[in-house]
Amino acid sequence: MIYWRGGIIARETGRYEIIVRSTCSFTCDFGTYDRRLIDNHVQSGDKTEFRQTVVLTAGRVYPFELELVQRNRKTEIPPASVSLSWVPPGGSEQIIPSESLTSEWVPATFSLTTQLPPDDRSYGFERGIAINREWDDSTTEAALEFAAVAIDELWPSYQRRHRKDDDEGRGKLKGFLRQVVSTAFRGPLDDETSELYINSQVAEEEDDADAIKRVVLLSLKSPRFLYPELAKQSASQQAASRLALILFDSLPTDDRLKRAVEKNELETEQQIRSYAQANVDDYRVRAKTRGMLHQWLNVEQFREITKDSEAYPGFDSALVADLRHSLDAFLEAVVWSESSDYRQFFNADWQFTTDRIAKFYGEDWRPAQPVEQGLSRTEPKFQHGLLTHPYLMSGLAYHDNSSPIHRGVFLIRYLLGRTLQPPADAFSPLSPDLHPDLTTRERVALQTSPESCQTCHLRINSLGFALENYDAVGRFRAEERGKPINSAGSYTNRLDQQVEFDGPTQLAKYLSDSEDAHRAFVGRTFQHFVKQPPAAFGANTLDELADKFREENFNVRKLIIEIAVIAARPDPV
Numbered sequence: 001m002i003y004w005r006g007g008i009i010a011r012e013t014g015r016y017e018i019i020v021r022s023t024c025s026f027t028c029d030f031g032t033y034d035r036r037l038i039d040n041h042v043q044s045g046d047k048t049e050f051r052q053t054v055v056l057t058a059g060r061v062y063p064f065e066l067e068l069v070q071r072n073r074k075t076e077i078p079p080a081s082v083s084l085s086w087v088p089p090g091g092s093e094q095i096i097p098s099e100s101l102t103s104e105w106v107p108a109t110f111s112l113t114t115q116l117p118p119d120d121r122s123y124g125f126e127r128g129i130a131i132n133r134e135w136d137d138s139t140t141e142a143a144l145e146f147a148a149v150a151i152d153e154l155w156p157s158y159q160r161r162h163r164k165d166d167d168e169g170r171g172k173l174k175g176f177l178r179q180v181v182s183t184a185f186r187g188p189l190d191d192e193t194s195e196l197y198i199n200s201q202v203a204e205e206e207d208d209a210d211a212i213k214r215v216v217l218l219s220l221k222s223p224r225f226l227y228p229e230l231a232k233q234s235a236s237q238q239a240a241s242r243l244a245l246i247l248f249d250s251l252p253t254d255d256r257l258k259r260a261v262e263k264n265e266l267e268t269e270q271q272i273r274s275y276a277q278a279n280v281d282d283y284r285v286r287a288k289t290r291g292m293l294h295q296w297l298n299v300e301q302f303r304e305i306t307k308d309s310e311a312y313p314g315f316d317s318a319l320v321a322d323l324r325h326s327l328d329a330f331l332e333a334v335v336w337s338e339s340s341d342y343r344q345f346f347n348a349d350w351q352f353t354t355d356r357i358a359k360f361y362g363e364d365w366r367p368a369q370p371v372e373q374g375l376s377r378t379e380p381k382f383q384h385g386l387l388t389h390p391y392l393m394s395g396l397a398y399h400d401n402s403s404p405i406h407r408g409v410f411l412i413r414y415l416l417g418r419t420l421q422p423p424a425d426a427f428s429p430l431s432p433d434l435h436p437d438l439t440t441r442e443r444v445a446l447q448t449s450p451e452s453c454q455t456c457h458l459r460i461n462s463l464g465f466a467l468e469n470y471d472a473v474g475r476f477r478a479e480e481r482g483k484p485i486n487s488a489g490s491y492t493n494r495l496d497q498q499v500e501f502d503g504p505t506q507l508a509k510y511l512s513d514s515e516d517a518h519r520a521f522v523g524r525t526f527q528h529f530v531k532q533p534p535a536a537f538g539a540n541t542l543d544e545l546a547d548k549f550r551e552e553n554f555n556v557r558k559l560i561i562e563i564a565v566i567a568a569r570p571d572p573v
Contacts, residue, residue: 001067001068001069001070002066002067002068002080002082003065003066003067003068004064004065004066004067004103005033005063005064005065005066005103005105006063006064006101006102006103006104006105006106007061007062007063007064007101007102007104007106008030008056008061008062008064008096008100008101009059009060009061009062009099009100009101009102009283010056010057010058010059010060010061010062010100010287011058011088011100011287011290011328012058012088012089012287012290012291013056013057013058013089013291014055014056014088014089014090015053015054015055015089016053016054016055016056016086016087016088016089017051017052017053017086017087017093018030018037018038018051018052018053018054018084018085018086019049019050019051019083019084019085019086019087019093020038020049020050020066020082020083020084020085021048021049021050021081021082021083021085022040022048022050022068022080022081022082022083023048023079023080023081023082024068024069024070024080024082025040025041025042025068025069025070026038026040026041026066026067026068026069026082027039027040027041027065027066027067028040028050028064028065028066028067029063029064029065030052030054030062030063030064030065031054031062031063031108031109031110031111032063032108032109032153033063033065033108035108035153037052037054038050038052041069054111055111055112055113056111057111057112058284058287058288058290058291059248059249059282059283059284059285059286059287059288060109060111060283060284060287061102061106061109061283062106062109062111063106063107063108063109064106066082066084068080068082083095084096090303090324091321091324091325092317092318092321094321097374098374108153110146110149112142112145112146113145114138114141114142114145115138116135116138116139116142117132117134117135117138139220139221139226140217140221142220143216143217143219143220143221144213144216144217146216146220147212147213147216147217150180150212150216151208151209151212151213154176154180155173155176155208155209155212158172158175158176158179159172159176162175162176170202170208173202173208173211173212174198174199174202176212177197177198177201177202177211177212177215178194178198180215180216180219181193181194181197181198181215181219183251183253184219184220184222184224184225184251185219185222185224185225185231186228186231186233186237186240186241186244186251186252187231187233187234187237187241187261197215197218197219197222198215201214201215201218202215228241228242228245234261234264235264235266235267235570236260236261236263236264236265236266236267236570237252237261238570238571239266239267239271239272239568239569239570240252240257240258240260240261240266242567242568243257243266243272243275243276243564243568244257245531246529246530246563246564246567246568247276247279247280247282247284247285247288247529247560247564248282248284248285248288249284249288250284254279256275256278256279257275260275266568266570267570269565269569272564272565272568272569273561273564273565276560276561276564276565276568277561280557280560280561281336285560286332286336288528288529289335289556289560290328290331290332291528292524292525292528292529293331293335295524295528296414296415296521296524296525296528297386297392297414298410298413298414299324299327299391299392299395301395302324302391302395304317304320305320305391305394305395306399307394307399307400307472307473308399308400308472311400311472312472312473314359314360315360315394315473318356319356319357319360320391320394322354322356322357323357323389323390323391323394324391325352325354325375326351326352326353326354326357326375326389326391327386327389327391327392329352329375330348330351330352330385330386330389331345331386333352334348334385334556335556335557336557339553339555340555340556340557340558341553341554341555341556342518342521342549342554342555342556343512343513343554344385345385345386345387345511345512346384346385346386346387346508346509346511346512347384347385347508347509347512348383348384348385349379349383349384350377350378350379350383351365351377351378351379351380351383351389352375352376352377352378353365353366353367353375353376353377353378353380354367354374354375354376355367357390358378360473361380361390361474361475362380362475364378364379364380364381364382365378365380366378381476382469382476382504384504384505384507384508385508387467387504387507387508387511388467388470388474388476388504388508389474390470390473390474390475391474392474393407393467393470393473393474394472394473394474396410397471397472397473397474398472399472400432400472401432401440401471401472402440402467402468402470402471402472403440403464404440404441404444404460404461404464404465404467404468405444405448405457405460405461405464406464407463407464407467408459408460408461408462408463408464408465409460409464411463411464411511412459412460412463414520414524415511415517415520415521416491416511416514416516416517416520417516417517417519417520417521417523417524418459418494418516418520420456420459420460421456436481437481438481439468439480439481439483439485439486440468440480441465441468441485441486444461444464444465445461448461459491459492462489462490462491463489463490463491463507464489465486465487465488465489466487466488466489466501466502466503466504466506466507467487467504467507468480468485468486468487469485469487469503469504470504487502487503487504488500488501488502488503489501489502489503489507491510493514493515493516494515494516515546518546518549518550518554519542519546522534522542522545522546522549522559523542525556525559525560525563526541526542526545526563526567529560529563529564529567530563530567532567537566537567541566545559545562545563545566548562549562
């Protein structure tokens with residue numbers, strides 16, 4: 001018998017395919033240690049591969065239990081073997097990496113499968129600005145989905161733990177529902193709320209399951225759940241609710257938060273800072289930080305990167321998955337290092353690689369030691385942190401050529417935080433075949449030469465051209481069509497000062513030191529964690545945070561803590 005119990009950590013939200021390959025009988029539980037995901041307790045035939053799809057939420061740890069049994073048979077028994085793989089969202093199959101597994105005990109975890117409508121991101125941020133029928137229907141469906149879990153799992157568990165309690169007047173059921181509703185409403189219930197949401201609902205239903213469904217639906221559709229700021233809360237309760245949302249996108253169910261509320265220990269700025277400091281390394285904060293970095297770099301649009309197979313043989317979905325993994329590992333290594341220095345995003349001369357990446361991009365990307373799974377650190381030439389990472393460069397390019405326009409727009413909007421007007425007319429890039437003697441830079445300059453284009457393209461092109469040393473797949477090149485690459489560029493900052501740079505090295509240095517870039521990063525981080533702009537907390541909040549960021553040596557973790565402190569402070573009485 002082989003037995004393993006622990007947890008699987010989701011790095012991003014989405015659908016995962018869990019794959020177990022085994023030559024012997026096994027059972028697999030997921031979500032709780034008694035929720036069966038795969039049941040192969042009797043091995044039959046030649047089937048050795050089993051797949052199930054689950055929806056996971058970033059930063060959550062899901063209980064996972066695998067029990068294998070090799071039974072004696074009259075026929076020859078093949079050697080026992082088992083492997084555990086997954087296909088993450090937008091990725092390819094891989095053995096679940098060790099950093100996504102934990103052998104610690106994990107509490108039961110529920111992940112909603114109901115699809116909620118997307119938020120409006122017209123200004124680049126997620127923000128709910130309207131209530132409509134689609135949103136109303138989806139929240140109803142989500143409440144009913146959770147009600148089923150409450151009926152099938154939570155209520156039986158509560159009954160077992162409270163089997164000796166007095167049950168007069170259905171006291172056990174009401175006690176269970178009081179826990180559910182008080183958790184949803186982020187605090188204790190007064191008599192009036194208990195009567196409305198629990199007692200009167202239980203009185204209407206003789207069947208316990210129907211009563212639970214009724215209470216859950218009423219509670220999770222209530223404005224008190226959907227709009228946390230509506231609840232009347234003490235200062236510590238208010239701070240706890242805000243901290244849970246800011247750091248974890250969750251309810252304040254953490255034991256330390258509960259104790260702090262009971263003792264009124266979240267009333268001062270220092271108390272809030274102490275909690276944020278103690279929990280900034282939580283799995284959920286790490287996952288939310290990864291989501292923030294993805295939005296900052298706008299890589300969510302890169303779900304599928306394809307290239308001309310004749311021009312770039314070997315650039316396939318498996319290589320793209322490795323490149324995405326490489327970029328994520330780099331981002332996390334910077335943020336969760338001791339210094340957590342934002343400037344390393346651009347100044348780092350190292351990257352993470354695999355054998356597949358090295359085979360395509362050359363010896364500079366060769367791992368220090370061959371690895372079949374996972375990543376190895378390397379120091380490729382001509383790399384400037386994330387700025388010239390092949391995943392980013394290939395995503396900001398056409399299928400057969402580089403794109404200074406895509407790269408320039410990305411630099412202005414995302415890394416420098418400036419706005420651009422939508423183009424007056426849509427147009428297709430000039431085909432290289434029409435101008436075989438022109439470089440990409442020359443073609444783009446020709447196409448955007450009309451006066452109507454120059455208002456924006458003077459800004460866009462001059463930044464995008466600085467990355468022309470990197471082709472459509474992000475490989476470094478010194479020339480194109482027999483001509484030396486011209487990577488000179490410029491940028492006019494918020495103070496109307498023009499900065500000149502010649503190529504990616506100087507551009508990376510500028511992004512590392514630029515106050516425009518610092519403000520953009522701080523603003524993006526604040527908006528992602530708080531779901532409101534910094535100005536909502538005061539006209540000078542962004543400036544003060546950016547100054548603090550510089551004073552703290554651009555420490556990203558400290559920035560997250562400072563954001564939590566500002567946004568979680570309870571309102572004055």
